[in-house]
Amino acid sequence: MELILEGIRKAIWLLFTFDPEVLGITWLSLKVSGLATFFSLFIGISLGTVVALARFPGRRLVVSLINTGMGVPPVVVGLFVTIFLWRNGPLGFFELLYTPTAIILAQAVIATPIVAGISLASIQKLPEALRLQILALGATRIQMVRMLIREARLPLLAAVMAGFGGVISEVGASIMVGGNIKGYTRVLTTATVMETGKGNFDIAIALGVILLIFTFCINAILTGIQQRERPR
Amino acid sequence: MKMLNRSFLVIMALFVAAILAGSPASAADGKNLILATTTSTQDTGLLDLLNPMFEKKTGYFVKTIAVGSGQAMAMGSKGEADVLLVHSPAAEKKFMEEGSGVNRKLVMHNDFIIVGPPSDPAGVKGMKSAPEAVKQIAAKGALFLSRGDNSGTHAKEKDLWKKAGVNPEGQKFYQQTGLGMGQTLNVAAEKKGYTLADRGTYLSLKKNLGMDILVDGDKTLLNIYHVIVVNPEKFPKVNTSAARAYADFVVSKDVQAIIGKFGVDKYGSPLFFPDAGKPDND
Numbered sequence: 001m002e003l004i005l006e007g008i009r010k011a012i013w014l015l016f017t018f019d020p021e022v023l024g025i026t027w028l029s030l031k032v033s034g035l036a037t038f039f040s041l042f043i044g045i046s047l048g049t050v051v052a053l054a055r056f057p058g059r060r061l062v063v064s065l066i067n068t069g070m071g072v073p074p075v076v077v078g079l080f081v082t083i084f085l086w087r088n089g090p091l092g093f094f095e096l097l098y099t100p101t102a103i104i105l106a107q108a109v110i111a112t113p114i115v116a117g118i119s120l121a122s123i124q125k126l127p128e129a130l131r132l133q134i135l136a137l138g139a140t141r142i143q144m145v146r147m148l149i150r151e152a153r154l155p156l157l158a159a160v161m162a163g164f165g166g167v168i169s170e171v172g173a174s175i176m177v178g179g180n181i182k183g184y185t186r187v188l189t190t191a192t193v194m195e196t197g198k199g200n201f202d203i204a205i206a207l208g209v210i211l212l213i214f215t216f217c218i219n220a221i222l223t224g225i226q227q228r229e230r231p232r
Numbered sequence: 233m234k235m236l237n238r239s240f241l242v243i244m245a246l247f248v249a250a251i252l253a254g255s256p257a258s259a260a261d262g263k264n265l266i267l268a269t270t271t272s273t274q275d276t277g278l279l280d281l282l283n284p285m286f287e288k289k290t291g292y293f294v295k296t297i298a299v300g301s302g303q304a305m306a307m308g309s310k311g312e313a314d315v316l317l318v319h320s321p322a323a324e325k326k327f328m329e330e331g332s333g334v335n336r337k338l339v340m341h342n343d344f345i346i347v348g349p350p351s352d353p354a355g356v357k358g359m360k361s362a363p364e365a366v367k368q369i370a371a372k373g374a375l376f377l378s379r380g381d382n383s384g385t386h387a388k389e390k391d392l393w394k395k396a397g398v399n400p401e402g403q404k405f406y407q408q409t410g411l412g413m414g415q416t417l418n419v420a421a422e423k424k425g426y427t428l429a430d431r432g433t434y435l436s437l438k439k440n441l442g443m444d445i446l447v448d449g450d451k452t453l454l455n456i457y458h459v460i461v462v463n464p465e466k467f468p469k470v471n472t473s474a475a476r477a478y479a480d481f482v483v484s485k486d487v488q489a490i491i492g493k494f495g496v497d498k499y500g501s502p503l504f505f506p507d508a509g510k511p512d513n514d
Contacts, residue, residue, distance in 0.1 A: 086312050087469045097312075098266065098295045179297045182280065197414035198275050199437035 007205025011213075014206055021183070026210055029187040030218075032100055033168035036107030037115075040163050043108075044115025045156065049145060051116070052123035053131075066120060069113025074106075075172030081106040082176050098179040103187065106173040111163035118162060122155030123148055157226040161219055168215055265292045265474040268305075268313035270384055271412035273457075274298035276432040276503050278494055285490075286481050292474045300412070302382025308332055308460065311467025315475040316460040317482070319430075320384035322391075324458055333460040335476070337483050338512040340491050340504040341456045344388055346447035347417070347434055348374075348426035356426075362450040363395035370398045373405045375425030379416050380408025388455070389428045395452065417441060430455050432503035435495065457504070459483065483508035 014022045051062055083089055085097040085105075096102045126148055134144045149156070171189035178185035180194055188211040195204040273279050274296065283294045297304075297313065301320035307313040309332040317339065318324060327333050346356065346365055354374035356365040369376050378400070379386040393400050400406035407425070409416045413433040420427040421441045434445070447453075459479045464472040481487055488506035495503035 086310070088311055088467070092469070095264075098297065179295055181295050181297075182283075184293075184295070194274070196418075197271065197412045198277075199414055199418065199440045201440065 003201055004205060006202045008209050010202050011206035011209035015210060015213075022207070022210065024183065025186050025188055025191050025207070026214065028100065028185075029168060029189070029211070030214060032103045032174075032187060033107055033164060036104045036167050037111055037160065037164040039104070039108040040111035040115045040167075041160065044112045044159065044163065045119045045149065047112070048116040048119025048121075048159075049123050049149060052120045053145070053148075063120065066113050066117050070117045072110070072113065073172065074110050074170040074174075075176065077109050078106055078173030078176035081109065081173065085177065097177060098181060098185060100178070100185055102177040103174050103185060106177045107167035107170070110170060110173060111167045114166050115159045115163045118159035119152070119156060122152040122159070125155075126151055154226055157222055161222050164218065165215060168211070262471050262474065263291065263293050264295055265315065265471055265478055266295045266297060266307075266313045267315050267317060267478065268297050268299065268303075268307045269317040270301050270304065270319055271298050271414065272319070272385070272430045272433045273317055275412065275414045276436045276495070278432075278491070278504065281490070281494060282482065282487060285487070286478060289481070290474070290477050292477065294478070298412075300379070300381045300383030300386065302384075302387070305332075308462045311462060311470055314462055314471045315478045316462065317457060318384060318460065319455055319457045320387045321456055321458070323384075323387060324460065327460065331466060332463055334463050335461045335479060337459050337479060338507045338510060339457045339459050339482050340488075340506050340508075341454060342431045342504050343448060344385065344428055344453040344455050345431050345434060345445045346426060347420070347429055347441075347443045348446050349421075349424040350442070350444045351424070352444075352446060353424075354426065357444075357446045359447050360450060362447055362453050363392050365447045366392050367396040367398055369426050370396070370400060370403070370405060375423055376400065376406050377416055377420040377423065377425045377427040378406060378408045379413065379428075380410050381412075383413070384455070385413060385428060385430060388453075392428065392452065417443070432495070435499045435501070435503055438499075456507070 047066070051059065051066065081102065082097065084091045085094070085102055086092055087095070087097070096105070130151065131144060131148065134147050139147065169189065171193055174187055175190045175193065178187070178190065180186050180190040188207050192204050192207045195207065269279065279296055283296060286292065287294055297307070301318040302323065304313065304316050304318050305320070305323055305327050308316050309327060309330065316333070324336060328336055346362060348354070348356070354369045354372040356368050359365040359368070366376070378389055409419050411419065413429055414437055416427055417429055417434065417437055418441070421443050426446070459482050461472065461475040461479050462470045464470045488508050491504050492502055492506045495501070
């Protein structure tokens with residue numbers, strides 16, 4: 001118990017003394033996971049919307065695959081991304097392994113099915129009549145899709161939060177594809193694992209607390225936007 | 233569907249652009265060095281001291297991937313690392329025989345120790361022979377935590393069991409953590425079990441552990457570190473010049489002196505003993 005208090009004290013101390021290493025790690029975590037979430041939104045929302053609106057054979061299978069993808073262990077994603085990015089692997093010529101970009105890539109792969117799954121569910125939940133009405137008013141298909149996404153924006157914000165929360169807290173993929181390199185690919189979660197291994201439990205707890213503080217702040221902002229207007 | 237195709241293309245283009253933008257020129261100009269090493273060199277903090285010195289001196293950027301010696305050599309044998317700093321002599325020899333490495337050099341040593349709870353339920357404290365000690369731990373059925381991760385420490389531990397004539401696999405007293413040295417020590421401390429550790433990691437974690445050194449000083453417990461340059465002829469993508477520079481750096485006189493002093497101020501005794509240039513029997 002004392003250790004936890006010590007860790008919290010340390011977290012506050014590290015933050016308010018602007019410890020350059022901790023600030024660097026925190027900034028990298030936010031940047032990497034933020035970008036990964038951003039990319040996953042493009043792909044995830046598009047994919048979710050297409051699958052929600054289109055009718056094609058094997059659609060159920062695709063939905064099941066997306067829903068399964070929401071629960072794929074990050075470490076499995078990390079393993080596959082590592083193999084692809086190896087120097088002698090299929091994407092080796094990019095020389096991306098052990099770079100922050102590799103972490104963004106892996107995290108985007110993790111977050112995409114989460115975003116796609118929630119988008120799919122929220123677009124599908126919109127009343128069928130709405131679609132017909134929009135089309136009847138003379139909208140093109142593109143305009144209709146845009147309007148539907150706008151209608152579903154509140155649950156879609158939940159997709160953003162779930163995606164971001166999923167990737168900023170994961171460690172397995174980040175440590176595999178990033179390598180936990182000091183000052184370069186060390187993020188809050190991988191640093192926590194390493195400090196635990198070193199027996200520096202107070203610093204490990206402090207890093208955990210910092211992670212929680214930032215995740216909370218970001219979710220609080222997103223929740224604020226989401227709750228500002230109640231869904232009709 | 234046409235619209236969707238187009239937006240998909242736009243997204244893919246954005247994605248690729250992001251990937252390209254995110255990878256600085258770094259890769260192409262051969263400034264990166266991938267060092268695959270053991271957890272013990274990272275967990276003791278030795279590399280945090282040495283690598284910035286190397287980077288400053290040579291301008292290379294060291295990417296330290298701290299895994300077990302087994303995994304480090306697996307990376308080397310796929311050409312996925314440039315230089316290795318490892319401590320698993322038998323596996324290293326195999327690695328060299330396969331032609332995966334060139335230029336293997338002795339760097340330093342410390343020793344392995346058998347640590348356990350101060351109460352010492354198996355009564356091994358002060359035993360002179362490490363194989364005898366693990367044999368007694370097995371006979372008493374006292375909990376023994378193994379790394380179980382093909383690391384250099386795990387290889388040494390398997391060697392001890394072999395010398396003791398005991399096969400611990402699957403026995404009740406024997407548990408494998410599959411974790412690094414630091415975490416395995418923590419598990420052992422928590423479960424009041426015995427484990428084999430390198431002295432460096434033990435000393436750097438000692439304050440939180442509440443475990444004692446029970447057996448040390450046996451010749452079989454020597455822990456020897458070598459640096460190996462991954463064979464560039466076998467793997468053309470290896471950054472040889474950087475790898476060779478790193479190997480030369482760790483065995484250089486100045487760095488050897490730093491290794492010999494590392495940890496003295498904090499733990500009262502050095503964590504590693506420099507060996508470069510000494511006859512290499514292993």
